[in-house]
Amino acid sequence: MKSCSFCGNKNIKAILTEYTFKHDGKYMIFNNVPSLQCEYCGEKYFESNILKQIESEFIAVQNGKKVTKEIIVPVEDFSIFEVA
Numbered sequence: 665m666k667s668c669s670f671c672g673n674k675n676i677k678a679i680l681t682e683y684t685f686k687h688d689g690k691y692m693i694f695n696n697v698p699s700l701q702c703e704y705c706g707e708k709y710f711e712s713n714i715l716k717q718i719e720s721e722f723i724a725v726q727n728g729k730k731v732t733k734e735i736i737v738p739v740e741d742f743s744i745f746e747v748a
């Protein structure tokens with residue numbers, strides 16, 4: 665990739681980042697996913713083969729494959745908050 669398709673900046677760096685996969689109201693978080701990030705606007709780009717791997721791993725876990733770690737995520741509806 666030569667430049668950011670959001671802002672056109674040409675400084676793109678390779679990073680490892682967190683990726684949250686969501687499907688049918690189910691979530692899976694992947695740590696240390698290789699990504700390219702625009703140094704200007706922070707937009708992250710993932711290669712399609714990486715996204716495919718993430719999706720197939722998600723499906724495997726839905727089918728019973730064990731994961732290294734599970735977390736409990738709090739959920740709240742924003743409408744309950746009083747506007748100050």
Ligand SMILES: [Zn+2]
Nearest residue numbers: 668671702705
């Ligand atoms: Zn950018």
